[in-house]
Amino acid sequence: MGLLGLDIGTSGCKATVIDYEGRVLGGAYREYSLSAPQAGWQELDPDTVWRSVKEIVAESLAGYRGEGIKAISVSSFGESVTPIDRNGKVLHNAIIYIDRRGQEEAEFLKRSLGFQRILEITGASVHPMYAINKIMWLKKHRPEIYAETWKFLLFADFILFMLGAKPHTDYSLAARTMAFDVIGKTWSREILDAAGVEEGKLGEPVQSGTIVGEVNPSIARELGLPAGVILVAGGHDQPCAALGAGVITGGIAVDGLGTTECVTPAFPNPTISTAMAKSSFACVPHVVKDMYVTYAFTFTSGSLLRWYRDNFGQDCREEAERTGSSAYEVLIGRATKGPSSLYVLPHFAGAATPYMDTLSTGAILGLRIDTKGEDIVKAILEGITFEMMVNLERLDAAGVRVDELRAVGGLAKSEEFLQLKADMMGRRVTTLDVSEAGTMGVAILAGTASGAYRSVEDAVALLVKKKREFVPDERIHAVYAEKFETYKRIYPAMRSIHGYADGLAD
Numbered sequence: 001m002g003l004l005g006l007d008i009g010t011s012g013c014k015a016t017v018i019d020y021e022g023r024v025l026g027g028a029y030r031e032y033s034l035s036a037p038q039a040g041w042q043e044l045d046p047d048t049v050w051r052s053v054k055e056i057v058a059e060s061l062a063g064y065r066g067e068g069i070k071a072i073s074v075s076s077f078g079e080s081v082t083p084i085d086r087n088g089k090v091l092h093n094a095i096i097y098i099d100r101r102g103q104e105e106a107e108f109l110k111r112s113l114g115f116q117r118i119l120e121i122t123g124a125s126v127h128p129m130y131a132i133n134k135i136m137w138l139k140k141h142r143p144e145i146y147a148e149t150w151k152f153l154l155f156a157d158f159i160l161f162m163l164g165a166k167p168h169t170d171y172s173l174a175a176r177t178m179a180f181d182v183i184g185k186t187w188s189r190e191i192l193d194a195a196g197v198e199e200g201k202l203g204e205p206v207q208s209g210t211i212v213g214e215v216n217p218s219i220a221r222e223l224g225l226p227a228g229v230i231l232v233a234g235g236h237d238q239p240c241a242a243l244g245a246g247v248i249t250g251g252i253a254v255d256g257l258g259t260t261e262c263v264t265p266a267f268p269n270p271t272i273s274t275a276m277a278k279s280s281f282a283c284v285p286h287v288v289k290d291m292y293v294t295y296a297f298t299f300t301s302g303s304l305l306r307w308y309r310d311n312f313g314q315d316c317r318e319e320a321e322r323t324g325s326s327a328y329e330v331l332i333g334r335a336t337k338g339p340s341s342l343y344v345l346p347h348f349a350g351a352a353t354p355y356m357d358t359l360s361t362g363a364i365l366g367l368r369i370d371t372k373g374e375d376i377v378k379a380i381l382e383g384i385t386f387e388m389m390v391n392l393e394r395l396d397a398a399g400v401r402v403d404e405l406r407a408v409g410g411l412a413k414s415e416e417f418l419q420l421k422a423d424m425m426g427r428r429v430t431t432l433d434v435s436e437a438g439t440m441g442v443a444i445l446a447g448t449a450s451g452a453y454r455s456v457e458d459a460v461a462l463l464v465k466k467k468r469e470f471v472p473d474e475r476i477h478a479v480y481a482e483k484f485e486t487y488k489r490i491y492p493a494m495r496s497i498h499g500y501a502d503g504l505a506d
Contacts, residue, residue, distance in 0.1 A: 078176030102133030123283030344383030
């Protein structure tokens with residue numbers, strides 16, 4: 001028997017079929033695009049996502065020769081909700097977290113309840129990206145949509161509902177609405193009353209790994225699934241990836257190295273403090289029962305290398321085509337050996353944690369007439385790593401210690417980059433046999449719920465295997481530790497230059 005894990009992203013969705021021993025037996029991926037109805041707006045069409053999911057499920061199963069699929073679970077990005085009527089009809093595109101709508105609503109909630117009270121309830125700092133603000137915007141500006149909406153579902157919940165599940169949401173995704181009590185594990189009446197949103201319009205909160213239904217027979221026939229496939233509540237993509245990387249104890253974090261970077265550590269007790277809030281670190285229920293996670297993330301990582309490749313690296317693209325490798329491998333391979341004399345502030349798309357500064361811009365400092373392209377590439381690699389070092393330092397100060405990073409994602413394929421990260425950070429960096437940690441995580445949830453594994457812990461012990469460990473070179477780390485002190489002065493200086501030194505940007 002097999003397990004099917006689905007992961008829904010903002011730019012594409014993927015499916016992975018594994019057997020009970022963790023062998024990957026099939027998979028597929030589809031891209032889709034966001035739409036921008038006007039400046040500052042970013043939306044995703046849920047019907048397009050649903051069609052893409054059906055395609056990848058059918059494609060994954062076409063190459064699968066096993067005895068059938070026992071269970072399905074889904075992970076997705078957070079914050080964005082889909083309004084549906086009682087028949088499952090999509091009433092409006094999902095407003096994505098990077099959409100500017102919701103700023104007035106966030107300010108209203110902060111004035112009404114206070115920053116500290118919202119933090120105490122939700123474990124999150126007030127921010128317009130969260131779903132409750134987008135729902136409030138719809139109620140004010142599209143009242144007919146709000147009135148007709150039966151449920152607002154986050155994306156993993158929406159896909160499971162379309163497959164046949166009851167309307168629900170898991171705790172980790174509910175926490176991305178800024179309307180969920182992360183300690184009591186219920187919708188917050190206090191926040192919903194202030195927002196003017198009825199609790200009945202939201203899915204029932206459940207623990208990740210809960211059985212929420214079976215695949216609808218007609219959908220099963222359409223997709224080539226057997227009858228009676230179990231549907232299991234998944235979760236937010238980052239804690240699902242943490243589970244898929246074996247992050248079920250303290251001191252370990254998954255490091256997702258893709259277009260952006262996100263480090264997700266786990267801890268056994270809720271950590272809600274001023275120190276966490278000052279760095280915009282949320283406290284979120286893990287998909288593992290009775291544990292919590294937080295997110296330290298950047299808006300640029302692989303995207304910064306792509307920016308360099310597309311604008312200055314045509315020869316790298318040509319070499320990659322000749323050799324059959326990726327342009328990123330060529331870029332990283334060409335990077336200057338040893339620490340760079342340059343500094344890159346990687347805020348090319350604004351700053352994420354710990355600053356959450358949408359006005360911040362990128363910078364390259366130290367350019368000279370003899371600076372070469374490979375010097376800039378090395379400085380980019382250092383800059384995106386320095387930015388995460390700032391986050392890890394803030395996490396340490398808040399009492400969340402990370403000693404080992406488990407690297408997954410596209411950039412985790414570069415051993416040179418992973419050794420650089422270990423040397424710079426002074427922490428172990430490991431890779432895993434299965435790099436698709438997100439779909440592995442939901443497969444673990446599906447397998448545990450359906451009885452394939454006795455517990456999440458047993459599943460992790462069986463399925464999550466380390467591939468290689470990168471140990472820091474203390475001599476190189478000492479050099480970068482000194483350079484890091486200079487790096488930390490760049491962002492405050494840039495804020496001063498831009499004229500908003502007193503307080504963070506909205």
